[in-house]
Structure formats: structure tokens, C-alpha cells
Amino acid sequence: MKADDDDVFRALADPSRRRLLDRLHAADGQSLGDLCAGLDMTRQAVAKHLAILEGANLVVSMRRGREKLHYINPVPINGIAERWIGKFEQPRLAALSSLKKSLEGEKP
Amino acid sequence: MKADDDDVFRALADPSRRRLLDRLHAADGQSLGDLCAGLDMTRQAVAKHLAILEGANLVVSMRRGREKLHYINPVPINGIAERWIGKFEQPRLAALSSLKKSLEGEKP
DNA sequence: TTGACATGCAACTATATGGTTGCCTATATG
DNA sequence: CATATAGGCAACCATATAGTTGCATGTCAA
Secondary structure, three states: OOOHHHHHHHHHHOOHHHHHHHHHHOOOEEEHHHOOOOOOOHHHHHHHHHHHHHHOOEEEEEEOEEEEEEOOOOOOHHHHHHHHHHHHHOOOHHHHHHHHHHHOOOOO | HHHHHHHHHHHHHHHHHHHHHHHHHHHEEEHHHHHHHOOOHHHHHHHHHHHHHOOOEEEEEEEEEEEEEEEEEOOOHHHHHHHHHHHHHHHHHHHHHHHHHHHHHHOO
């Protein structure tokens, strides 16, 4: 519920950014140019997405010469998975059964 | 990576909607009026958020008389946690160490 | 039936967002 | 040095989104 989480959720909301994360997951440490290849977006658009991902701390970058290499940072994702999503996993079956019960039992 | 996931991620992107899910998590089966209490939003705004959550299948609703009761549906959240977030949990430490290695070893 | 209560629907506004184009800066390399 | 390459910056545009107000519909209870 921290404010940080908001950046992470918003960063994850865009399909293009999720694809970028997928690409980095497949091959970590790619440059901006590498990440642009095959996407029908301008380089600048990709750069903006990467900036947002960096802002959410989902990606860290370092410059090597004139290149900027990008690395995935799994910590925030792990964070929301643990602190926010985790609480829905445990009561999953309970909620389903209580829902079913409600749907069946409340009408009469 | 299904198209459904997009709805879920987008639904989760908004803090107000996450708060609504939190409220439903705290007390399942609330009506629209119940969910409005204490929020500085109009009822209509809340209704829209709930519609989006329903569209993403994160919430299901049923009418009882003139009330509409809302229930959380943990399945989609569980889905993205398993299928999308899970793949980042496992390589977490590996990625961190490779990042550290890169940050230290590439400069000279 | 009549009025109060819970929700639905529609139009409208303002801002956020994703994307573009154009130009500038910095690092290699001939 | 000159030129290509990789990326950064800023203005701009179109649409999506969150929120509002106003009114309509449906349901309960006296």
C-alpha cells in the first residue's frame, strides 16, 4: 500500500512496458537500440517507457560508452506479489466458496 | 500474456480501484453504497471503478432487491501472480547478482 | 400509491498518457 | 578532424481516463 507500489502498478499497466520487461527477462542488459528492434514504435517512445520502468524501479540502467544498458530489477515485482497479491492467494478458495454460498443461499 | 491480463493489469493500475479491492477483501459482499462510505468520490465514480473491476473479472456482483452486492474474485489476480509475476521471482537473486557483477566488472 | 432509497445511464470536462517529429549532445571510428 | 552512431530533450497531438453533474429507473415500506 506504499506510494511506491503505485508507480509499479502503473508501470505494469501498459502492454508495451510488459513486453519490454519480457524482453529484458529473456536477455538482460540490452541497450535502447536492442530493445527497439522489431517493435513498431519509435526509439523515443521506447525510451519513455524505459524511463517509466526505471522510475518504478523495475529496471536499472548503466551507461557503457555511448550505450545505455538496461537490467531488470525483480525486487519491486516481488514486493507487490508478496505484499499485495499474496493476500488474495490464501483466501482464494474460501472466497470462492463463500461466493458460491451467497449466490445460492441468499435468494429465498 | 493473454489479452485478459491486460484488463487485469489496467484495473489494478488505479489506486482507487486497489482501495476498493482492499475494502472488499476486508469485508466481502458490500453494496455500492457501502463501498462509497468514507471515500471522497461521488457514487458514480465508484460505480465506474466497480464496472472496470467487473470487466477485469476481479469483482463479481449480484443483485439482491435494490442493492447490488460485490464480491472479490481472486482468480485473475492469482493468474497473473502465477503466470506473469512468478517468472520473475525465481531468477530474482540471479539477476541481482548478475547486475552487481555488471556494475562492478564492466567499467575497466 | 407515494415517497424514500439504491442504483443505472448519459453527457460533459479536465487531465494523464502514449505516441510522434525535430533537433541537440555525446561517443566512437575512419 | 569529420562523420556515423547511440542516446537525450522538448514541443506537440490525439486519445484514454477519472471525475463530475443531472436525470431516469427500479424497489422497498408505510
